[in-house]
Amino acid sequence: DAGVIQSPRHEVTExxxxxxxxxxxxxxxxxxxxxxxxxxxxxxxxxxxNNNVPIDDSGMPxxxxxAKMPNASFSTLKIQPSEPRDSAVYFxxxxxxxxxxxxxxxxxxxxxxxxx
Amino acid sequence: xxxxxxxxxSLSVQEGRISILNCDYTNSxxxxxxxxxxxxxxxxxxxxxISSIKDKNEDGRFTVFLNKSAKHxxxxxVPSQPGDSAVYFxxxxxxxxxxxxxxxxxxxxKP
Numbered sequence: 001d002a003g004v005i006q007s008p009r010h011e012v013t014e015x016x017x018x019x020x021x022x023x024x025x026x027x028x029x030x031x032x033x034x035x036x037x038x039x040x041x042x043x044x045x046x047x048x049x050n051n052n053v054p055i056d057d058s059g060m061p062x063x064x065x066x067a068k069m070p071n072a073s074f075s076t077l078k079i080q081p082s083e084p085r086d087s088a089v090y091f092x093x094x095x096x097x098x099x100x101x102x103x104x105x106x107x108x109x110x111x112x113x114x115x116x
Numbered sequence: 117x118x119x120x121x122x123x124x125x126s127l128s129v130q131e132g133r134i135s136i137l138n139c140d141y142t143n144s145x146x147x148x149x150x151x152x153x154x155x156x157x158x159x160x161x162x163x164x165x166i167s168s169i170k171d172k173n174e175d176g177r178f179t180v181f182l183n184k185s186a187k188h189x190x191x192x193x194v195p196s197q198p199g200d201s202a203v204y205f206x207x208x209x210x211x212x213x214x215x216x217x218x219x220x221x222x223x224x225x226k227p
Contacts, residue, residue: 004159033214042122042219043160043205056214091159104150105215107159 002026004108006092012114018080021111024073025094033105034067034077035091043091049075050097061086082115089113119143120208122218130226135193137221139206142187146208146216151180151191154203154220163204164191196225 005024013019025032033048047057049069057067064083069075079086089112093105121140129135137151147168152160166173166180166189173180179192193200206218 006159035217040219041118043217045214045216048214093159104162104165107152107161109157109159 004092004094004106006090006108006111008111009109010112010114012116013082014116015083016081017115018078019082019086019113019115021077021090021092021113023075023077023092023108025075025092026106027073029094029096029106030072031095031097032069032075033093033095034075035093035107037089037091037110046077046090082113084115087113087115118219119146120206120216120218122204122206122221124221125219126222126224128224128226129196131198132195135191135196135200135223135225137191137193137204137206137223139189139191139218140187141189141208141216143208143210143216144187145210148209149180149182149189150207150209150215151178152205152207152217154205160205193223196223198225198227201225 007022031050034046035043046059047067052069067077089110091110093107095103095105119142150165151163153163154160164175164178164180166182171182182189201224203220203222205220207215209215
């Protein structure tokens with residue numbers, strides 16, 4: 001079974017450049033989550049989608065971050081312009097969510113982002 | 117606002133002994149709790165969960181205990197094995213709300 005697929009696995013770019021992270025959720029899952037992992041704060045939820053619709057983006061740090069889910073099998077997280085403090089590992093996760101969020105999320109292997 | 121806290125960033129135990137990882141939460145509306153395990157360069161993987169209507173759930177070597185009055189849960193691994201060495205994340209969710217994760221505890225099991 002194909003799990004959650006993220007690309008690229010590693011991204012190194014210069015400050016000010018646009019960065020696009022990609023995610024393919026598990027087929028049949030109706031919710032998709034973007035997380036950022038840092039040493040200080042652990043796993044932070046940035047945004048999540050339910051049935052391709054953004055539900056809660058209160059975790060998005062600032063306007064430089066945006067996320068889209070044009071269809072059930074693809075999502076992007078974009079940072080423009082990027083800054084060194086954006087350096088972190090970004091995870092995408094998907095799950096089959098009913099009325100309550102009592103289903104485990106399946107995570108991709110993450111994108112390690114380094115902004116120089 | 118950290119609603120889920122793992123106050124121990126690291127834990128080291130001897131192979132064969134018990135590992136106890138702790139987690140505290142502040143939101144009394146949380147009704148579902150999970151533990152995830154993460155190896156380097158991989159995403160977290162689901163390990164075990166517990167609903168708020170229970171106080172214990174066991175799966176092989178892994179047992180999760182929930183103390184609702186103390187807003188505390190713990191993960192017991194017994195016996196610990198070197199392959200259990202990983203970062204463990206505690207997570208919690210409430211009805212109609214998203215999941216919140218702790219900062220993680222790095223477990224090292226020494227042979």
